[in-house]
Amino acid sequence: GAVVSQHPSRVICKSGTSVKIECRSLDFQATTMFWYRQFPKQSLMLMATSNEGSKATYEQGVEKDKFLINHASLTLSTLTVTSAHPEDSSFYICSALGPEHYEQYFGPGTRLTVT
Amino acid sequence: DAKTTQPTSMDCAEGRAANLPCNHSTISGNEYVYWYRQIHSQGPQYIIHGLKNNETNEMASLIITEDRKSSTLILPHATLRDTAVYYCIVRVRAAGNKLTFGGGTRVLVKP
Numbered sequence: 001g002a003v004v005s006q007h008p009s010r011v012i013c014k015s016g017t018s019v020k021i022e023c024r025s026l027d028f029q030a031t032t033m034f035w036y037r038q039f040p041k042q043s044l045m046l047m048a049t050s051n052e053g054s055k056a057t058y059e060q061g062v063e064k065d066k067f068l069i070n071h072a073s074l075t076l077s078t079l080t081v082t083s084a085h086p087e088d089s090s091f092y093i094c095s096a097l098g099p100e101h102y103e104q105y106f107g108p109g110t111r112l113t114v115t
Numbered sequence: 116d117a118k119t120t121q122p123t124s125m126d127c128a129e130g131r132a133a134n135l136p137c138n139h140s141t142i143s144g145n146e147y148v149y150w151y152r153q154i155h156s157q158g159p160q161y162i163i164h165g166l167k168n169n170e171t172n173e174m175a176s177l178i179i180t181e182d183r184k185s186s187t188l189i190l191p192h193a194t195l196r197d198t199a200v201y202y203c204i205v206r207v208r209a210a211g212n213k214l215t216f217g218g219g220t221r222v223l224v225k226p
Contacts, residue, residue, distance in 0.1 A: 004158075006158075034213070034214075036216075043202070043216045043217060043218055044153075044159065045216075046213060046214070046215070049213065091156070093158045093159070095158075095159075095214075102208050102209075102212075103161065103164075104161075104214055105161070106158035106159045106160070106161075107158050108157055108158045109156065109157060109158045111156070
């Protein structure tokens with residue numbers, strides 16, 4: 001149980017374009033999801049907390065207009081990287097709060113490469 | 116959340132027990148110790164958590180010192196598939212509470 005999926009697993013896009021990453025909780029409802037970014041050889045950095053039906057809460061230093069988060073249903077949150085630049089190339093990982101709201105379950109990650 | 120300190124890396128032999136230490140000297144009374152691991156290019160995987168008692172599940176054992184200032188994750192029989200970065204995190208087990216990842220320990224299991 002408590003499976004989280006992400007789509008796509010990897011994406012390559014041109015500089016200046018936007019790309020959307022989906023995070024789904026497959027067998028449970030998640031009122032809260034989290035988005036992380038991870039650069040090579042570094043740890044995960046929390047970008048934002050996504051709550052179903054309300055605006056996301058962004059961590060300090062994360063541009064909300066660049067990283068658009070939508071949590072329109074209890075099983076789906078999306079992260080859109082707008083006007084992507086090469087420095088946005090990273091591994092993006094989502095997690096969802098489990099059924100008891102205490103534990104986080106992670107997706108497999110999405111590798112974004114901006115050329 | 117309390118800060119944790121872990122060795123940057125460690126090697127262990129396949130089939131032997133791997134003991135991963137974590138220091139969390141400023142842990143508060145209501146903070147739990149969590150362990151996650153991340154295999155290369157995958158999302159983190161939950162391993163185990165505990166408050167003050169030792170815990171065991173099918174993946175690992177967690178030994179927490181009596182003063183709770185440090186803990187050890189034990190992988191009883193390490194396999195090559197256990198090669199990963201292991202993160203020790205302390206946090207209040209409250210609804211919606213964030214996880215803060217430190218540097219973790221890069222564990223390499225060698226044949």
